[in-house]
Amino acid sequence: MINQFIIDTFAGVLPEWLIALMTGVTGAVGVLLFALSCALAAIWIERKLIGRMQIRYGPNRVGPKGLLQPIADAIKVIGKEAITPFGVDKVVYAAAPLVIFIPALLTFAVVPFAPGAALLNVDIGVLFVVAVGALGVMPIFMAGWASNNKYSLMGAMRAIAQTVSYEIPLVLSLVGLVLMAGSFKMEDLVLYQIENGWFLLLQPLAALIFFIAASAELNRTPTDIMEGESELAAGYHTEYSGFKFSLFYATEYTHVFAVSALISTLFLGGWGTGPVLDQVPAIIWFIAKTYLLFCVFVWTRATLPRLRIDQLMAFAWKFLLPLSLVNIMLVAVLVELNLPGIVVFAVNAVLAVVLIKGWAGLLSARGATVEQRVYIRPAAAQ
Amino acid sequence: MVTANPFLVNMGPQHPSTHGVLRLRLVLDGEKVLNVEPVLGYLHSSKEKLQEEHTYLQTVPITDRMDYLAAMSNNLGVALAIEKLAGIEAPERAQYLRVIMAELQRVASHCFAQAVFLQDLGAWGGPLMYFLREREQVLDIFEMVCGARLTYNYIRPGGVSQDVPPEFLPAVHGFLATFPKKLDEYEGLLTKNEILRARTVGVGVISRELALSAGFSGPMLRGSGVDWDLRKQDPYCVYDRFAFDVPLGHVGDCYDRFMVRFYEIRESLRILHQALEQLPPGEWKTPVPIVIRPPAGEAFQLIESPRGMLGYYLVSDGGAAPWRFHVRAPSFLNLGALNEMLVGSTVADVVAIVGSIDIVMGEVDR
Amino acid sequence: MVGSGILGGLITVLRHVLQKPYTRQYPEEAVPLKGRFRGYDFAWSEERCTGCATCAKACPHGCIDIVTDPLPNGRYNIDVFDIDIGKCMVCGLCVEVCPYDALFMGADFALASERRWDMVQHKQDIGSRERLSAYFRPAFGNEIAVRNELRGDYTTSKGVAKPAAEEKKA
Numbered sequence: 001m002i003n004q005f006i007i008d009t010f011a012g013v014l015p016e017w018l019i020a021l022m023t024g025v026t027g028a029v030g031v032l033l034f035a036l037s038c039a040l041a042a043i044w045i046e047r048k049l050i051g052r053m054q055i056r057y058g059p060n061r062v063g064p065k066g067l068l069q070p071i072a073d074a075i076k077v078i079g080k081e082a083i084t085p086f087g088v089d090k091v092v093y094a095a096a097p098l099v100i101f102i103p104a105l106l107t108f109a110v111v112p113f114a115p116g117a118a119l120l121n122v123d124i125g126v127l128f129v130v131a132v133g134a135l136g137v138m139p140i141f142m143a144g145w146a147s148n149n150k151y152s153l154m155g156a157m158r159a160i161a162q163t164v165s166y167e168i169p170l171v172l173s174l175v176g177l178v179l180m181a182g183s184f185k186m187e188d189l190v191l192y193q194i195e196n197g198w199f200l201l202l203q204p205l206a207a208l209i210f211f212i213a214a215s216a217e218l219n220r221t222p223t224d225i226m227e228g229e230s231e232l233a234a235g236y237h238t239e240y241s242g243f244k245f246s247l248f249y250a251t252e253y254t255h256v257f258a259v260s261a262l263i264s265t266l267f268l269g270g271w272g273t274g275p276v277l278d279q280v281p282a283i284i285w286f287i288a289k290t291y292l293l294f295c296v297f298v299w300t301r302a303t304l305p306r307l308r309i310d311q312l313m314a315f316a317w318k319f320l321l322p323l324s325l326v327n328i329m330l331v332a333v334l335v336e337l338n339l340p341g342i343v344v345f346a347v348n349a350v351l352a353v354v355l356i357k358g359w360a361g362l363l364s365a366r367g368a369t370v371e372q373r374v375y376i377r378p379a380a381a382q
Numbered sequence: 383m384v385t386a387n388p389f390l391v392n393m394g395p396q397h398p399s400t401h402g403v404l405r406l407r408l409v410l411d412g413e414k415v416l417n418v419e420p421v422l423g424y425l426h427s428s429k430e431k432l433q434e435e436h437t438y439l440q441t442v443p444i445t446d447r448m449d450y451l452a453a454m455s456n457n458l459g460v461a462l463a464i465e466k467l468a469g470i471e472a473p474e475r476a477q478y479l480r481v482i483m484a485e486l487q488r489v490a491s492h493c494f495a496q497a498v499f500l501q502d503l504g505a506w507g508g509p510l511m512y513f514l515r516e517r518e519q520v521l522d523i524f525e526m527v528c529g530a531r532l533t534y535n536y537i538r539p540g541g542v543s544q545d546v547p548p549e550f551l552p553a554v555h556g557f558l559a560t561f562p563k564k565l566d567e568y569e570g571l572l573t574k575n576e577i578l579r580a581r582t583v584g585v586g587v588i589s590r591e592l593a594l595s596a597g598f599s600g601p602m603l604r605g606s607g608v609d610w611d612l613r614k615q616d617p618y619c620v621y622d623r624f625a626f627d628v629p630l631g632h633v634g635d636c637y638d639r640f641m642v643r644f645y646e647i648r649e650s651l652r653i654l655h656q657a658l659e660q661l662p663p664g665e666w667k668t669p670v671p672i673v674i675r676p677p678a679g680e681a682f683q684l685i686e687s688p689r690g691m692l693g694y695y696l697v698s699d700g701g702a703a704p705w706r707f708h709v710r711a712p713s714f715l716n717l718g719a720l721n722e723m724l725v726g727s728t729v730a731d732v733v734a735i736v737g738s739i740d741i742v743m744g745e746v747d748r
Numbered sequence: 749m750v751g752s753g754i755l756g757g758l759i760t761v762l763r764h765v766l767q768k769p770y771t772r773q774y775p776e777e778a779v780p781l782k783g784r785f786r787g788y789d790f791a792w793s794e795e796r797c798t799g800c801a802t803c804a805k806a807c808p809h810g811c812i813d814i815v816t817d818p819l820p821n822g823r824y825n826i827d828v829f830d831i832d833i834g835k836c837m838v839c840g841l842c843v844e845v846c847p848y849d850a851l852f853m854g855a856d857f858a859l860a861s862e863r864r865w866d867m868v869q870h871k872q873d874i875g876s877r878e879r880l881s882a883y884f885r886p887a888f889g890n891e892i893a894v895r896n897e898l899r900g901d902y903t904t905s906k907g908v909a910k911p912a913a914e915e916k917k918a
Contacts, residue, residue: 053761054511055770150391154729157412224504231504231733233398303761304754305577306504308730309413373638375629375645440808443839515770522782529786529853529883535839543844544884547784571760574753672806672845 031108035254038290042253043070045291046298053302074246082242085148092146097240097247100139104251106132107258111265112187113283125186126178129262130171133217136255137163143248144236155235158309163217165313169320170213173206176331177266190270200267201345205327205352207267209320214259216312218252220301231306256297257290264289323355388416391729395424399502399733402743406720406732413728420720425747433707438464438539438674441707446533448709449745451494454487454524455687457537462618463683463694464539468676473665476541477620482554482657483527483536484619484685485650489561490520491688492643492650495740499640500572502737503581512568519557526550539674541667551658558654569644582637586723586735589634596719599712600690601642602739606634612686624656636738643740673702680706689713689740709748713741781855783882786840788833789854790869791877796850799824803842803851811835812842831874833859834867844884852888853881 044059044067051058059066084093110125122128137159144156177199178184181192193199200207232238237248264270268289271282307315330351334344391408394400403424409417429448433441441464445456458480465472472480497513521531527546528536536543572578588598593606603610611628613621629645631638678700684693690712697706716739723735772779781787799816815828843851856879861867882888 049765052765052769055515055764055767056511057769057771057773060773150389154391154413231399231730299758299762303509303757304505305500305575305581306730307577308581308728310728311580373632373641375631375641376627377630436808439806439841443808443837443841446839447837511770512764518770525785526782527784529782529784529840529881530838533837533839535841543840544886547886567760571757575757576753579753672802 032105035105035108035257036250038257039250039253040070040074041291042257042294043073045294046253046301049295049298050302053299077246077249078243080242080245082244083239085239087148088239089146089148092142093239094244096139096143096146097244097251099142100136100251101247101254103132103136103139104255104258106135107262110186111258111261112190112270113286115187115271115282121187122185124184126174126184126189126266129186130167130174133170134163134167136217140236143240147236147239149239151232151234152236152238155232155238159219159236161309162219162312162316165316166213166216166320169209169316169324170217172321172324172328173209173213174266175328176203176206179328179331179335186265186270190265190272193269194272197345198267198269202348203267203327203331204349205323205355206331207263208352208356209324209327210267211263213316213320214263215297215300216316218256218259218297220256220297224301224306256294260290260293260297261286263293268293326355393732395421399737401498401736401741404717404736404741404743404746406724406736408724408729408732410729413730415724415727415729415732418721418724418732420717422714422717423747425743427748429748430707430709434704437672437702438468438676438704439672441704442538443533443535445709446535447744448711448748449687449689449692449713449742450532451742452487452491452688453532453534454483454537455491455685455692457534458484458619459683459685459687459692459694461537461539462685463681463696464674464676466683467679467681467696467698468539468674470540470668470670470674472541473668474620474662475545475664476666476668478657478661479542479546479666480537481619481621481624482654482661483524483534483542485653485657486520486523486554488650488688489647489654490517492647493517493520495643495688496572496640499636499734499737499740500578502733503578505578509568509572512564512571516561516564519561523550523553523557526553538667538670540670541665543667545666551661554654554658558651558658562648562651565644565647573641573644579637581730581734582640582738583635584633585636585727585731586738587633587635588719588723592719592722593634596722597715598690598718599715600686600688601639601646602690602716604628605631605639605642607631607638612684612691616684618683618685620657621653623660624653626652636734639738675700675702684710687712689742689745690716709745711745711748713739713743713745714748717741717746781857784884785853785855785857785881786838786883787854787856787881788836788838788859789856789877789879790831790833790843790874791852791854791880792829792871792874793850793852794826794871794875796848797826797829798848798850799826800847802845802847806841806845807836808839808841809835809837826871829871829874831869832867833869834864840883849885849888852877852885853883855879855881 047069048058048066059069062068062072084090107129110122110128112121140159140163141156144152144154144159147153177189180196180199180202181189183189183192189199196202237245240248264286270289271286330348334347339347388409388411391410392405393408394405395403400406405421405424407419407421408415427447429444433444436444442457442460445460446453449456461472461480464470493513493516497510497517500509500513524534524536525531527550528534528543588596588602588606590606590608593603593608598606599610607630609628609630612618613626614628626649629642629649631642676698678698680695680697682693682695684691686692691710692712693710695706695708695710696704699705720736724732727735799814801812801814801816804810804812804814811832813828813830813832814826816824817827819825838853840853843853854877880888
């Protein structure tokens with residue numbers, strides 16, 4: 001909108017490259033502001049929601065309903081002493097919190113907020129997202145390695161193993177979408193969904209795999225083993241304090257928001273509303289979906305225990321990877337048959353349930369004995 | 383197979399999940415534990431020696447501070463030991479009140495144990511707070527009875543310090559009416575959870591033989607399937623008048639211990655129902671001098687505290703203070719087989735296993 | 749079905765979102781103390797006290813300091829009656845052993861001081877306390893309740909009676 005205004009006003013007055021630069025800068029600043037304000041809102045939402053899930057009030061002291069709590073948090077964290085522990089690799093130690101912010105932010109670049117409102121409307125949006133997502137592990141390893149702390153190092157080792165493993169099902173689950181829509185462009189994917197129905201319905205299996213794999217990449221419970229508060233103190237950012245820590249903290253929320261935005265673009269129809277409710281602006285729909293997804297992430301975090309690293313890896317390689325491969329074949333066949341949307345939905349939903357159940361049953365054949373454990377034994381048996 | 387150099391990690395004394403100040407020197411190969419050496423004594427406060435400087439009545443409030451999550455059980459143990467030593471008989475109402483308090487304490491303590499175990503597994507959200515909410519109800523009842531929420535100093539040699547207030551019975555009945563439903567809800571929330579099962583089933587297995595030879599007791603022992611509950615085997619107070627079952631585990635893994643605690647809460651509620659029904663009127667304390675001077679001799683009393691067999695060994699030389707005061711602390715002995723349980727597991731399992739032991743460092747180090 | 753346990757747990761947690769928070773907003777909304785609550789602010793009656801120092805002997809940590817002076821009428825004048833609540837562990841033994849019902853536990857807990865010596869409560873402080881605890885003084889129950897204007901707290905305990913009321917509704 002602002003960009004359109006710039007173009008309208010200065011067209012003919014200024015050279016074209018300058019206009020391009022100006023629109024680029026305003027867009028980038030807009031996205032940056034959006035991401036940061038989302039991170040602040042996210043802190044409030046998560047603390048409030050988790051408070052309510054724990055039958056507490058959550059923050060309610062600073063400002064109305066505690067709305068200023070994130071700002072108070074930020075002031076507190078920044079006001080703390082920045083400690084550089086003995087024996088750290090100073091350059092890498094200082095660089096890690098700066099670098100970690102970039103991948104989270106870059107994801108926003110290709111997400112279309114509304115029709116035509118993506119900062120970078122590249123043809124390979126999906127590939128870009130995958131590439132940038134994989135980048136996120138590097139600063140974590142930098143932080144863990146440079147901290148000169150064994151807990152940090154273990155957190156970093158876990159982070160690498162986990163991210164590399166979950167990258168594969170993450171990418172494979174996106175292949176199905178690309179097959180159906182026939183394009184790598186984010187906007188095309190959204191347009192396809194507006195026409196044919198959300199990918200959440202068309203490919204429920206892919207949506208589930210993507211959600212799980214993405215939450216693993218975000219290191220949220222149940223897959224937050226790289227932070228693992230009760231195991232590794234705080235994982236890779238154990239040794240950070242003050243402003244550097246606040247960057248890790250803000251990044252965590254920005255990243256969750258980036259992934260929520262991605263999921264709402266890829267699986268929930270982006271800005272599209274379906275056949276009805278077209279009166280509300282597209283961007284509102286998009287943001288509403290993103291916040292809803294964020295709440296789902298918070299919800300899982302408040303409920304579930306954490307998996308062990310070997311179980312997490314086994315889950316990626318033995319469960320998600322085969323299922324995502326099957327999903328690709330399935331989608332390829334369905335695309336080839338060119339069936340109507342409702343049939344695709346029915347077939348996919350049924351197959352998803354059958355596949356998950358069957359595969360899980362196959363994997364956990366040994367675990368069936370737990371149900372048979374009887375704790376109160378009849379008196380005669382004793 | 384790539385092997386790394388083993389490296390040493392100090393888990394604790396300052397660590398989020400070592401239940402206070404337990405320190406484990408772990409030798410790790412990547413995630414695998416090669417060796418573990420527990421280091422104790424960070425909370426040592428010389429309580430046993432301190433007791434030898436106090437009169438018998440004054441020992442009771444100090445036992446509160448040992449196992450601070452089950453202070454009623456500690457009070458009960460030391461009171462029974464002193465009664466044995468001095469030949470005091472507590473009236474029947476006091477015996478019933480003691481059973482009621484001990485069982486309420488078991489409910490509170492197990493609720494806390496479950497909550498902390500879940501916290502250790504990484505479920506840092508809801509489940510923890512739900513269990514703490516239920517524990518809070520028991521603490522309210524205790525506050526009503528004896529004026530304190532954590533260190534009760536209620537059960538004394540010769541009975542209990544004072545009779546329960548009139549609002550006590552309705553409060554306990556109210557608790558018994560609402561709690562089982564909540565417990566069912568939480569059990570549904572937790573025990574069927576696949577992640578929790580994945581983390582606990584087959585983890586930290588203690589065989590029957592190891593459990594017996596290491597001197598385990600309480601849910602640790604019963605989780606391994608050994609039918610040993612002092613309330614059944616060697617009933618003290620009036621436990622022989624109640625019908626209740628002893629839940630037993632099958633394999634001896636963390637899941638068994640977790641479930642045994644769940645079932646023990648239910649059995650405690652059963653005992654509470656019966657005890658409230660049979661609660662006789664009458665005196666709640668036999669007159670006992672402020673300074674008890676038992677005849678020279680010794681006494682040993684074991685009770686079933688929420689963590690296991692809690693024993694008090696007293697030696698009297700006829701004076702006003704015990705000549706020797708020794709505590710058989712179940713938390714301490716339950717740590718006895720850490721090496722066998724932890725070696726070969728991963729760092730995440732270490733946290734789960736230590737959490738399932740349910741230690742209280744105040745009791746371990748005394 | 750795999751995942752049903754996780755889903756059930758998620759729904760249980762979601763149900764709790766709609767419940768009223770269990771925590772209290774402390775400075776504004778205090779937990780009603782039970783009548784027998786054992787607080788640090790001891791109360792003492794100079795008229796009843798004979799200066800026998802049984803309380804001082806019963807105290808496990810020796811917090812109580814008593815200095816007496818014989819009076820011509822055979823009684824004792826109590827020159828010093830100090831309780832060092834910095835050492836006190838609120839076991840209540842001093843109150844229990846008092847043969848003359850002269851010492852009471854307090855009914856408050858929000859005490860703080862900046863200096864260690866401010867934690868020693870002197871004769872005039874503990875002699876002029878308004879609020880008392882009914883701990884080990886059931887005979888004084890009504891008198892204490894009237895004095896504390898906490899009768900509701902003493903006869904019914906709101907915190908625990910509440911679930912029973914909920915039960916009736918359900």
